[in-house]
Every structure is written in C-alpha cells, then in structure tokens.
Amino acid sequence: MTLYGYARVSTGDQDLALQEAALRSAGCQVTRSEKKTGTQREGRTELDILLQFLRPGDTLVITRIDRLARSLKDLQDIMHELKSKGVTLKATEQPVDTSTAAGKAFFDMLGVFAEFETNLRRERQMEGIAAAKERGVYTGRKPKIDPDEVRRLFSEENLSSTAIAKRLKVARSSVYRFLPELQTVSSPAGKEA
Structure with missing residues (x-):
C-alpha cells in the first residue's frame, strides 16, 4: 500500500507548507500540490x-476534506472514482478513513458541511x-471597454467590429454591445460586421 498526498489552497498568496509537512509526516512518498479553488474540479491538473496515477491498494491522504473539494457532487465523484480503483482516502486532521464504515460515514457528513460552508x-x-x-x-467591476472609443473607431477610423475588437483586445460581442447599429442594419460600405 502506497500513500499519496494531495495539498490544495485556493489562492496564490496562501501557503501550502503546513499541508505538505503534515502529508510527509503521515508517510506520503509522493505529494501533489496546487493553488486552485476547491469549488470546482475543472482545471485542477495536479489532482x-x-x-x-493511483492504483488498487493505494491510499490518497489529505489534511481535511475541504482540501479535496468544496462541492458535495465533486466530493462524491472523486470518492466514486477512488472506490472504483480500489483506493482508500484518509485525512490527517479528521477521523476520515474510507476503509472503515465509520470513516465513510464521517466522510459523507464532512462533505455536506464543506458544501454548506461554501454556500453560506x-x-x-x-x-x-x-x-x-x-x-x-x-x-461592480470597472468596465474593460470604453464605449466612446468603440464608437470613435467605428465612425472616425472606419474599422470593422473585428478590427475594433483586436485593437481593444476584447471579444467582438463586446463591440456589438456598443454598436447596436451593426446588429440591426447592414454596416456602412467598406465595413464588415
């Protein structure tokens, strides 16, 4: 049985050192770490x-359930994947050990509370x-695009919506928002929408 660790923090300014040290102390030979949100699984390449990489008989070790996922669905999906591979899950700071009935029950309860905390x-x-x-x-957020500049580029420089979008480094749909005349009538001669 090989122990593999997984450490995660949500933002770049948070430190992984405490989790990594706890995982080494728990006997993990390999630890993967990343700085990504736990509210979604997408984009978490290290996980x-x-x-x-995990094989039957291996154990995935984390410090706390919320390091693995903050969504009950993601947690259940990950657990289902681990179970289908014959891999167990343990947490160093919580009594979670999915190789036991009590550990499985506690895991499920903690998953509910992790999602509840995120929703709160x-x-x-x-x-x-x-x-x-x-x-x-x-x-709200400061506008990324200046509507007057879009209109000026369109009317004075005779640029197409595509050219305006490239120059301002925005999506073409953003240009259309400020040039409704492009959506309702054909564009002036020489311009392509």
Missing part, C-alpha cells in the same frame, strides 16, 4: 494527475454586495 460564504457575499449597492458604494 487529475494524481487520480490517474456565497450568501454572505451576496448580502454584502446588496448592502453596498444600497449605500452606493458597490458599482
């Missing part, structure tokens, strides 16, 4: 590599944004 955080964030909007403090 994908590790899941492909999202609700608090939305409430904060709504309150900030009411106070006139929150105006």
Whole structure:
C-alpha cells in the first residue's frame, strides 16, 4: 500500500507548507500540490494527475476534506472514482478513513458541511454586495471597454467590429454591445460586421 498526498489552497498568496509537512509526516512518498479553488474540479491538473496515477491498494491522504473539494457532487465523484480503483482516502486532521464504515460515514457528513460552508460564504457575499449597492458604494467591476472609443473607431477610423475588437483586445460581442447599429442594419460600405 502506497500513500499519496494531495495539498490544495485556493489562492496564490496562501501557503501550502503546513499541508505538505503534515502529508510527509503521515508517510506520503509522493505529494501533489496546487493553488486552485476547491469549488470546482475543472482545471485542477495536479489532482487529475494524481487520480490517474493511483492504483488498487493505494491510499490518497489529505489534511481535511475541504482540501479535496468544496462541492458535495465533486466530493462524491472523486470518492466514486477512488472506490472504483480500489483506493482508500484518509485525512490527517479528521477521523476520515474510507476503509472503515465509520470513516465513510464521517466522510459523507464532512462533505455536506464543506458544501454548506461554501454556500453560506456565497450568501454572505451576496448580502454584502446588496448592502453596498444600497449605500452606493458597490458599482461592480470597472468596465474593460470604453464605449466612446468603440464608437470613435467605428465612425472616425472606419474599422470593422473585428478590427475594433483586436485593437481593444476584447471579444467582438463586446463591440456589438456598443454598436447596436451593426446588429440591426447592414454596416456602412467598406465595413464588415
């Protein structure tokens, strides 16, 4: 039985050192680490590599369940994949060991709470944004594109929507948003939408 560790933090400014040290102390010969959000599985290449590498009888070791996933569906999908390969899961900071009935039950409970925590955080964030909007403090993200510049490039420089998008380094659909005349009537002579 080989122990493989997986460490994850959500942002680039967070440190993986404590998790990696805990995984080494737990006996992991190989540890894969990454700085990616746990709310979605997509884009987590280190986890994908590790899941492909695991063989029957191996054990995947993490520090806490929320390091593996913050969505109950992702957690269940990963667990199903591990189970189908004959791989068990252990957590160093929680009584999770899927080779036992009690460990499996605790794993399921922790998964529910990890998703609950994520949903609570999202609700608090939305409430904060709504309150900030009411106070006139929150105006959203700064616009990436200047509508007047789009119109100027179209009317004065006679550029097509594609050329405008390339020059401003934005999607062509963004250009169309500020040039509704391109959507309803054919473009002026010499210009292609």
